[in-house]
Amino acid sequence: MDSRFDHLGLLVRELADGSRVVVSRFGGHVLSWFAGGRERLYLSRNAIADGCQPIRGGVPVCFPQFSSRGTLAKHGFARTRVWSEVPSAAADTIHLRLVEDAESLRLWPRHFALDLHVRLHPQALDVELAVCNTGGDPWSVTGALHTYIRIEDLHATRLLGLEGLRVEDMLCRTFTTSLRDSPDLSHPIDSVYHDVTGPLELRDLRQCVRIEQSGFADAVVWNPGEVAAARIADIGPGEEREFLCVEAAQVQSPVLLEAGQSWLGRQVLRIS
Numbered sequence: 001m002d003s004r005f006d007h008l009g010l011l012v013r014e015l016a017d018g019s020r021v022v023v024s025r026f027g028g029h030v031l032s033w034f035a036g037g038r039e040r041l042y043l044s045r046n047a048i049a050d051g052c053q054p055i056r057g058g059v060p061v062c063f064p065q066f067s068s069r070g071t072l073a074k075h076g077f078a079r080t081r082v083w084s085e086v087p088s089a090a091a092d093t094i095h096l097r098l099v100e101d102a103e104s105l106r107l108w109p110r111h112f113a114l115d116l117h118v119r120l121h122p123q124a125l126d127v128e129l130a131v132c133n134t135g136g137d138p139w140s141v142t143g144a145l146h147t148y149i150r151i152e153d154l155h156a157t158r159l160l161g162l163e164g165l166r167v168e169d170m171l172c173r174t175f176t177t178s179l180r181d182s183p184d185l186s187h188p189i190d191s192v193y194h195d196v197t198g199p200l201e202l203r204d205l206r207q208c209v210r211i212e213q214s215g216f217a218d219a220v221v222w223n224p225g226e227v228a229a230a231r232i233a234d235i236g237p238g239e240e241r242e243f244l245c246v247e248a249a250q251v252q253s254p255v256l257l258e259a260g261q262s263w264l265g266r267q268v269l270r271i272s
């Protein structure tokens with residue numbers, strides 16, 4: 001990891017096998033996961049590290065709104081807030097918390113606690129997001145763990161395990177059933193797959209990453225493709241071929257939490 005992000009409040013865990021995770025308190029954002037001898041997450045060479053704007057890459061937390069499906073800023077505010085570190089008894093775990101403050105209450109007048117646990121295992125990264133309604137009235141949220149997986153070459157990548165699922169193509173604005181064994185990654189993709197239960201498998205020239213999720217009902221697959229990526233300032237030239245976003249998400253059915261209720265969502269990446 002380069003030093004651009006050092007001022008954001010970085011937390012690091014390392015294991016004896018050389019694996020390592022780096023998490024920023026700004027955004028509650030996993031920036032890097034090094035495992036099996038190489039980096040497994042994409043972090044843009046042009047990522048903005050000004051402590052105000054979202055960081056392009058890693059695992060942004062989208063909360064309390066997914067994308068532009070609501071009145072808040074795109075993907076909500078959690079990815080641009082400074083989270084607090086909570087001491088963890090487990091040496092392999094980073095625990096961060098975000099609760100409401102005057103600014104969040106102005107944007108979204110709800111009392112909440114978000115707890116992010118990032119656990120590093122020898123061949124796996126486990127990211128868990130707990131959402132608690134700490135206020136007196138019910139509310140609902142959408143959101144995601146917006147994971148950018150680093151790949152060798154998008155055009156030689158396949159994402160398996162989505163066949164037969166209901167899919168919303170957000171580019172074509174259609175709902176269909178996914179018939180292919182892998183989505184077509186030679187074109188821009190922005191799709192929400194519903195009711196994901198089984199593991200997904202991302203395969204490229206050098207790796208196989210197994211992606212498991214629980215709590216989150218949906219998986220969003222996103223890559224802007226060459227033309228749109230060229231218009232996104234914080235994606236470096238040609239870098240769109242170096243990542244595929246596979247997001248554990250709650251999009252179709254917002255999570256409704258009564259006062260005092262909690263919800264838990266998790267995504268586990270495992271290399272082999």
Ligand SMILES: O=P(O)(O)OC[C@H]1O[C@H](O)[C@H](O)[C@@H](O)[C@@H]1O
Nearest residue numbers: 054067074075190220221222245
């Ligand atoms: O550029 P961002 O605000 O980080 O959003 C990046 C992307 O996130 C999700 O995957 C959405 O489905 C896309 O529509 C969006 O473009």
